[in-house]
Amino acid sequence: MASIWRYxxxxxxxxxxxxxxxAVVYLMAPQWGQPTGPDVSRSKASENGLFVASFQPExxxxxxxxxxxxxxxxxxxxxxxxxxAAIAISGGMPQHDHGLPTSPQATDYLGEGQYxxxxxxxxMSGWWQLHFAISATAGSDTVVFNVVL
Amino acid sequence: MRxxxxxxxxxxxxxxxxxxxxxxxxxxxxxxxxxxxxxxxALKTDTTNxxxxxxxxxxxxxxxxxxxxxxxxxxxxxxTCHKIDRQFQDDLPQxxxxxxxxxxxxxxxxxARDPWFFWDGRRDSLxxxxxxxxxxxxxxxxxxxxxxxxxxxRFGERYERIFGPLPDLSSIPANxxxxxxxxxxxxxxxxxxxxxxxxxxxxANIGKAIAAFERSIEPQPTRFDRFAVDLVTGAKxxxxxxxxxxxIQGLKLFIGKANCVTCHNGPRFTDNSFHNTGVPPVKDLxxxxxxxxxxAQVEADPFNCLSAYRDGDASACGELRFMVRDAPQxxxxxxxxxxxxxxxxxxxxxxxxxxxxxxxxAHYAKASPSxxxxxxxxxxxxxxxERAALVAFLKTxxxxxxx
Numbered sequence: 123m124a125s126i127w128r129y130x131x132x133x134x135x136x137x138x139x140x141x142x143x144x145a146v147v148y149l150m151a152p153q154w155g156q157p158t159g160p161d162v163s164r165s166k167a168s169e170n171g172l173f174v175a176s177f178q179p180e181x182x183x184x185x186x187x188x189x190x191x192x193x194x195x196x197x198x199x200x201x202x203x204x205x206x207a208a209i210a211i212s213g214g215m216p217q218h219d220h221g222l223p224t225s226p227q228a229t230d231y232l233g234e235g236q237y238x239x240x241x242x243x244x245x246m247s248g249w250w251q252l253h254f255a256i257s258a259t260a261g262s263d264t265v266v267f268n269v270v271l
Numbered sequence: 272m273r274x275x276x277x278x279x280x281x282x283x284x285x286x287x288x289x290x291x292x293x294x295x296x297x298x299x300x301x302x303x304x305x306x307x308x309x310x311x312x313a314l315k316t317d318t319t320n321x322x323x324x325x326x327x328x329x330x331x332x333x334x335x336x337x338x339x340x341x342x343x344x345x346x347x348x349x350x351t352c353h354k355i356d357r358q359f360q361d362d363l364p365q366x367x368x369x370x371x372x373x374x375x376x377x378x379x380x381x382x383a384r385d386p387w388f389f390w391d392g393r394r395d396s397l398x399x400x401x402x403x404x405x406x407x408x409x410x411x412x413x414x415x416x417x418x419x420x421x422x423x424x425r426f427g428e429r430y431e432r433i434f435g436p437l438p439d440l441s442s443i444p445a446n447x448x449x450x451x452x453x454x455x456x457x458x459x460x461x462x463x464x465x466x467x468x469x470x471x472x473x474x475a476n477i478g479k480a481i482a483a484f485e486r487s488i489e490p491q492p493t494r495f496d497r498f499a500v501d502l503v504t505g506a507k508x509x510x511x512x513x514x515x516x517x518x519i520q521g522l523k524l525f526i527g528k529a530n531c532v533t534c535h536n537g538p539r540f541t542d543n544s545f546h547n548t549g550v551p552p553v554k555d556l557x558x559x560x561x562x563x564x565x566x567a568q569v570e571a572d573p574f575n576c577l578s579a580y581r582d583g584d585a586s587a588c589g590e591l592r593f594m595v596r597d598a599p600q601x602x603x604x605x606x607x608x609x610x611x612x613x614x615x616x617x618x619x620x621x622x623x624x625x626x627x628x629x630x631x632x633a634h635y636a637k638a639s640p641s642x643x644x645x646x647x648x649x650x651x652x653x654x655x656x657e658r659a660a661l662v663a664f665l666k667t668x669x670x671x672x673x674x
Contacts, residue, residue: 187537189386189589218533220600220647223544224593241593245542246533 160249160268172263173197173204173256180238186247186271189224192239193232198260203235207258211239213251226252247271294519300503302526307499308492311538314383318583319576320398320479323383323486328433331426332484335477340421341405343369343412349404349481352376358612359488364623365556368410373556375623380611381539383486386590390605390621391565392545395591396581397485398478399574405477406450414448414455419473434476438469449573471573475580490539490611495522495667514667521664524657529635531661534607540668545604549639549646553622560643561621563601566594602644614662614669628662 165176173196180191196204209228214221223245230238244250250269256262295303304310322328335341336349352366353359359379361367366376374390382388388400404410405418422430423437431437443466447458459467494512501508508514514522525531534542545562552559569591574580576588585592595601605621619625625634636658638650653661 187542189593218647219645220546221595221598223542223595224590225595226593241589243593245544246536248533 159270160251162268162270164267166265166267167199168256168263168265170261170263171199172261173258173265174199174201175254175256175265175267177239177252177254177267179242184244184269184271186244188243190242192226192242194228194237194239194254196235196237196256196258203233204256204258204260205231205235207237207256209237209239209257210255212253212255215246215248215250217249222250222252244269244271294523295502299523299526302532303499303522304503305536306495306526306532306538306540307503308490308496308538309500311381311490314486314489317383317397317482317486318587319396319581320482321582322433322476322479323398323483325433325483327429328480328483329487330484331429331433332480332482334426335481336484340425341411341413341418343414347411349401349411352404352410353379358616360616362616362618364553364618366410368404368407369412370409372407372409373553373559374621375618377608378612378616379485379488380490381609382488383482384539384543386543387545387569387606389565391562392606393565393568394572394574395569395576395588396574397482398475399572399576401478401481401485402474402574405474406448408452414446414451415470415474416443416447416455416458417445418477419443419470420445422473422477430473430476433480437473440469442466443470468579471580475574478574490609491671493611493668494670495664498667515663517660517663518667520657521660521662522667524653524661525664529651529653529657529661531635535610540610541607543607545601545606546647547600547603547641547644548605548635548648549641550603550605550620550624550634551639552642553624556622559622560603561601562604563597563644566596566601569594570596599644600647603641604644610665611668614666628665629658632658632661 164178165174167174175197176195178193178195180193184190194209196207198204211226211228212221222243224241224243226239226241228237229240232238242252248271250271252267252269254265254267256264317323336353339345339348339351341348347368351368352361353376354361360376363376365374366372377390383397385397386395388394388397389403394400394403405413406415419440420443423440427437443462444458446455447462447470448455449459450456451459462470497512498508498514500506501512525535534544534546536542547561569575572578576591577585581587613619614628617626617628619628619631625631632653635648636651636653638646638648640646
């Protein structure tokens with residue numbers, strides 16, 4: 123008899139503990155259960171599907187507060203490199219209503235559809251957006267990359 | 272009956288211990304660590320100033336920094352406003368040199384790490400910055416020809432050991448500058464291009480020596496830094512380093528609900544950028560539009576990074592090449608100041624608008640709209656207790672760390 127009570131109580135106690143822990147975890151992590159963040163993929167099709175763009179930091183990793191060079195690679199749908207594209211860059215932080223702290227520019231064409239984008243700087247943590255307006259012989263299109271720091 | 276009661280008590284104690292002890296989540300700990308001075312990288316070489324790390328240049332710069340003769344009337348030096356025993360600032364709402372300026376003197380700890388100088392970033396290197404007050408009629412009010420003559424007469428040998436031979440100044444007028452009074456401007460115009468270049472080169476080297484000295488002025492560890500290291504390593508803080516519950520609350524607000532860390536980030540508590548935060552103008556001062564008006568000034572500066580007076584190659588000029596030139600966000604935008612030592616140096620903001628940290632916190636909580644342009648600050652619901660906690664936390668950035 124005594125042992126059954128003990129098991130029952132232990133089970134009850136463990137259940138209560140588990141409920142308690144879950145409650146604490148839930149309370150301490152309010153961001154859980156909210157919609158997932160922006161799409162941070164580094165490679166994607168442009169808005170109207172004219173290009174496939176990929177955007178990578180030249181140094182591999184993103185460093186907050188540093189002036190950085192990134193590489194934008196543009197291919198057609200068929201996978202051919204896009205040469206001679208005119209690229210205009212803008213962006214900002216959608217949650218803070220402000221633009222970029224610098225004016226990044228495409229400064230060089232490196233071949234194979236790859237463009238050097240200089241002057242990229244993320245001064246604070248959070249959600250950043252970079253808009254690329256791309257104009258090439260195939261036509262004009264835009265692509266937006268999200269960077270979350 | 273006794274057993275369930277005991278078990279319930281055990282569960283309660285476990286839960287309470289879970290709630291009461293770890294005040295910082297892993298994400299918060301990561302943010303706190305990012306603010307610690309131990310996270311400050313080594314000072315980078317300034318390739319635009321090849322004398323930046325030369326001890327003799329720093330020594331000459333130090334002499335010049337404190338030299339009252341580096342002014343029109345022999346009464347003002349860099350150290351008049353950048354006081355060595357006051358964090359290299361002057362406690363005044365607006366700096367007073369030969370006359371009263373329209374801006375608050377900035378402290379100098381870590382200044383060599385800034386990409387932009389002055390509250391509005393109208394200079395892009397520490398050495399170009401150092402030249403500006405020398406000729407500002409409200410600050411040192413001198414002129415570059417007079418400075419060149421003075422350097423030759425007073426420090427000629429020291430100068431030449433560092434920078435090489437001084438130019439022949441015998442045919443250079445005693446007073447001449449493109450920025451001086453009418454007579455000085457006329458004298459400058461009458462000089463040949465080679466003469467102007469010779470004077471500009473000596474003048475630029477004065478700035479490079481002063482910058483070499485200023486590179487040694489670095490932030491010192493505070494109680495916060497000790498706390499941050501203990502928090503991240505899990506070490507038990509010594510009693511004198513432990514934060515009070517109020518200071519902990521303030522730190523959590525700073526990196527959380529109050530959003531301070533959005534701009535005041537990294538080990539220097541600044542993003543080195545410019546923001547309109549709705550700080551009101553001062554009534555009797557001339558109109559001040561902040562960063563938007565500084566863009567043209569830094570582009571026109573004959574000593575900027577793209578000028579002939581830069582050492583090294585133009586790859587160091589990224590900040591200038593890729594600066595934002597025209598955007599609504601630049602209107603009445605001012606540099607995010609470091610908060611290290613801020614509690615000990617009221618008044619606050621670019622023209623000393625607020626006399627206490629309580630006023631600063633109240634300003635950010637209220638988030639009044641800007642008189643021009645758009646403030647980036649949004650209203651915050653902070654209780655009196657929360658405001659006091661933020662101020663208590665800011666004070667931990669002023670207290671020296673225990674030995």
